[in-house]
Amino acid sequence: MEPLKQHKGLVYPLNRSNVDTDQIIPKQFLKRIERQGFGQFLFYNWRFDDDGSPRGDFSLNSPKYDGASVLAGGENFGCGSSREHAPWAIQDYGFRVVIAPSFADIFYNNCFKNGILPIQLPKPVVDQLMEKAEAEAYEVAVDLEAQTIDGGGFEVAFDIQPYHKEMLLNGWDEIAVTLTYEDKIDQFEEKQKGVKTLGIS
Amino acid sequence: MSQPKTIVEKIWDQHVVHEEEGKPNLLYIDLHLVHEVTSPQAFEGLRMSGRKVRRPDRTFATMDHNVPTIHRNVIKDEVSKKQMETLETNCKEFGVRLADINHPDQGIVHVIGPELGLTQPGKTIVCGDSHTSTHGAFGALAFGIGTSEVEHVLATQSLWQAKPKTLQVHVEGVLGTGVTAKDLILAIIGRYGVRFGTGHVIEYTGEAVRNLTMEERMTVCNMSIEAGARAGLISPDETTVEYLRGKRYVPEGEDFEEVKEQWLSLASDEGAEYDQTLTIHADEIEPQVTWGTNPSQCVPVGGRVPDPEQVEDDRDGIERAIDYMGLEANQAIESIPVEHVFIGSCTNSRLSDLRRAAEIVRGGRVHEGVRALVVPGSKSVKDAAEAEGLDTIFLTAGFEWRDAGCSMCLAMNDDIVPPGERCASTSNRNFEGRQGNGARTHLVSPEMAAAAALEGRFVDVRKYASTVGG
Numbered sequence: 214m215e216p217l218k219q220h221k222g223l224v225y226p227l228n229r230s231n232v233d234t235d236q237i238i239p240k241q242f243l244k245r246i247e248r249q250g251f252g253q254f255l256f257y258n259w260r261f262d263d264d265g266s267p268r269g270d271f272s273l274n275s276p277k278y279d280g281a282s283v284l285a286g287g288e289n290f291g292c293g294s295s296r297e298h299a300p301w302a303i304q305d306y307g308f309r310v311v312i313a314p315s316f317a318d319i320f321y322n323n324c325f326k327n328g329i330l331p332i333q334l335p336k337p338v339v340d341q342l343m344e345k346a347e348a349e350a351y352e353v354a355v356d357l358e359a360q361t362i363d364g365g366g367f368e369v370a371f372d373i374q375p376y377h378k379e380m381l382l383n384g385w386d387e388i389a390v391t392l393t394y395e396d397k398i399d400q401f402e403e404k405q406k407g408v409k410t411l412g413i414s
Numbered sequence: 415m416s417q418p419k420t421i422v423e424k425i426w427d428q429h430v431v432h433e434e435e436g437k438p439n440l441l442y443i444d445l446h447l448v449h450e451v452t453s454p455q456a457f458e459g460l461r462m463s464g465r466k467v468r469r470p471d472r473t474f475a476t477m478d479h480n481v482p483t484i485h486r487n488v489i490k491d492e493v494s495k496k497q498m499e500t501l502e503t504n505c506k507e508f509g510v511r512l513a514d515i516n517h518p519d520q521g522i523v524h525v526i527g528p529e530l531g532l533t534q535p536g537k538t539i540v541c542g543d544s545h546t547s548t549h550g551a552f553g554a555l556a557f558g559i560g561t562s563e564v565e566h567v568l569a570t571q572s573l574w575q576a577k578p579k580t581l582q583v584h585v586e587g588v589l590g591t592g593v594t595a596k597d598l599i600l601a602i603i604g605r606y607g608v609r610f611g612t613g614h615v616i617e618y619t620g621e622a623v624r625n626l627t628m629e630e631r632m633t634v635c636n637m638s639i640e641a642g643a644r645a646g647l648i649s650p651d652e653t654t655v656e657y658l659r660g661k662r663y664v665p666e667g668e669d670f671e672e673v674k675e676q677w678l679s680l681a682s683d684e685g686a687e688y689d690q691t692l693t694i695h696a697d698e699i700e701p702q703v704t705w706g707t708n709p710s711q712c713v714p715v716g717g718r719v720p721d722p723e724q725v726e727d728d729r730d731g732i733e734r735a736i737d738y739m740g741l742e743a744n745q746a747i748e749s750i751p752v753e754h755v756f757i758g759s760c761t762n763s764r765l766s767d768l769r770r771a772a773e774i775v776r777g778g779r780v781h782e783g784v785r786a787l788v789v790p791g792s793k794s795v796k797d798a799a800e801a802e803g804l805d806t807i808f809l810t811a812g813f814e815w816r817d818a819g820c821s822m823c824l825a826m827n828d829d830i831v832p833p834g835e836r837c838a839s840t841s842n843r844n845f846e847g848r849q850g851n852g853a854r855t856h857l858v859s860p861e862m863a864a865a866a867a868l869e870g871r872f873v874d875v876r877k878y879a880s881t882v883g884g
Binding site for chain 2: 229230231233235236239240241243244245246247248258263288289292293294295296297300315316317318319322323326327374375376386387388391392394395397398401402405
């Protein structure tokens with residue numbers, strides 16, 4: 214996984230609460246067997262008409278947000294299905310940071326596996342960010358090491374679990390990390406032997 | 415005496431492989447369920463890094479999301495076909511047991527786990543599907559994961575997990591006649607919203623919960639994710655034990671008596687403390703219908719679509735939902751016509767769901783202009799329903815009787831609601847486009863869906879009181 218230490222980018226505000234993963238990536242695009250190439254389908258039903266032409270009433274289609282890489286969303290962002298295709302689509306489209314007042318648990322976790330930094334901030338702060346991004350082309354600089362967002366006269370600190378932070382800073386392959394604990398897993402299984410309910414064979 | 419513990423704490427403590435300051439716990443996973451949509455990239459990841467499946471004997475795969483529910487072996491969609499073939503190839507290569515499309519054990523992953531007895535109290539269970547919370551009905555700690563975590567579990571049989579907070583939802587009293595487990599969970603989410611469970615595992619307790627059958631408990635736990643919860647569960651009791659007795663992967667004879675005691679000892683202790691408790695009264699709950707685009711947007715069937723002018727919170731969201739759904743503010747729910755009825759999904763496709771719907775349908779006729787589908791949750795549910803003639807009741811009334819799969823719950827196969835059309839659905843999500851691009855979904859119980867099929871609009875199922883046990 215690509216590490217993420219600092220990121221500077223244009224903010225795209227999506228001022229809706231409960232944006233679910235069905236909206237982030239509709240089910241007709243879940244049939245691929247690869248991880249790549251989902252960006253073109255991001256928010257598909259909001260971005261495109263039935264005939265595939267871009268909808269003028271959806272803000273991400275506005276040239277103003279071309280090249281945006283910081284997504285600011287509403288409460289409960291990423292709720293619903295566990296599909297990792299949602300962060301794959303967000304990442305592939307070009308977003309590296311998602312800021313929201315609250316996230317759904319599974320989506321939040323999925324972000325870290327894909328080099329995306331989800332940042333939870335109080336709603337008034339996110340609202341402020343959104344207002345700025347709606348008014349003008351607005352860039353912020355995110356520093357994961359320092360846990361700060363700098364938006365030019367607008368500075369805010371954020372919380373993150375140390376484990377998640379390390380993972381992104383180092384771009385860890387989590388499985389490789391876990392396999393360094395393989396002896397512990399072996400011991401655990403050894404202890405479980407004879408437990409009658411576990412096997413399915 | 416040791417401190418009283420909740421079931422979540424007991425299961426957690428039994429599964430910690432490694433703990434370390436400043437890190438989540440490394441948690442052992444007892445059972446990993448796999449399906450065709452969220453696994454291909456995980457197996458590919460293993461292949462690319464030369465890793466194996468650590469415990470094929472604790473991994474079980476099936477095909478459910480994409481499968482056709484009619485003309486079983488004619489998969490017109492090449493991409494769906496490839497996804498299913500990929501699962502078959504992966505299972506063969508990595509030695510994972512697979513109930514494929516023609517296998518007698520095939521079905522929706524959250525229906526077959528319990529019916530095979532793979533799902534058991536005290537297990538940690540994961541699947542690349544958010545409705546894995548269903549298995550919590552047995553007192554298992556069961557939760558949905560993303561594809562990277564699927565790969566992680568395949569490779570290591572474990573996951574890094576922060577210990578969740580606990581939330582008790584205590585349901586006092588008794589559900590009224592014609593009021594189902596589906597209405598109970600919709601009413602809970604309707605009252606507390608779609609994110610009250612975030613970061614928590616919900617334990618459902620109280621008289622109304624104890625009175626539920628196992629299949630009803632699965633309906634409740636299934637929708638825990640719609641409240642944002644990491645998982646939802648119910649402490650095991652005699653109902654749990656009796657359901658599991660004789661199931662294929664459950665120990666027999668003396669061994670059963672032994673594990674039964676272990677299971678019952680997992681129940682939350684008297685006096686155990688939760689991080690939060692919510693109490694609701696079952697006798698206040700009525701049959702529910704969702705009017706909007708998330709499961710908290712529901713009202714009793716006798717109610718009306720809300721008026722955005724009259725609400726404080728999320729006015730824009732409510733307006734957008736009403737607009738998407740093609741409804742009017744203050745419109746009576748019973749005036750809403752339906753064009754499609756879907757009885758199925760991991761929420762409501764088990765034998766008892768079909769039986770209760772069939773009781774409503776018996777002798778009736780699907781309303782003109784309504785297309786109604788019954789999709790059993792598994793091959794085994796389908797066979798059992800046919801053995802007692804439920805298929806005949808549905809078919810005679812004008813329903814379609816299909817093969818098992820996720821079907822119109824998420825419309826990944828050909829079972830799609832066309833744009834702008836309306837469906838009374840026993841599934842779990844009424845999100846925009848969930849049942850097809852532009853489709854309008856109203857979530858209801860199987861009884862309410864059956865009644866809507868006959869009447870061509872929503873009606874209070876209690877009108878059919880003579881057939882719903884009244």
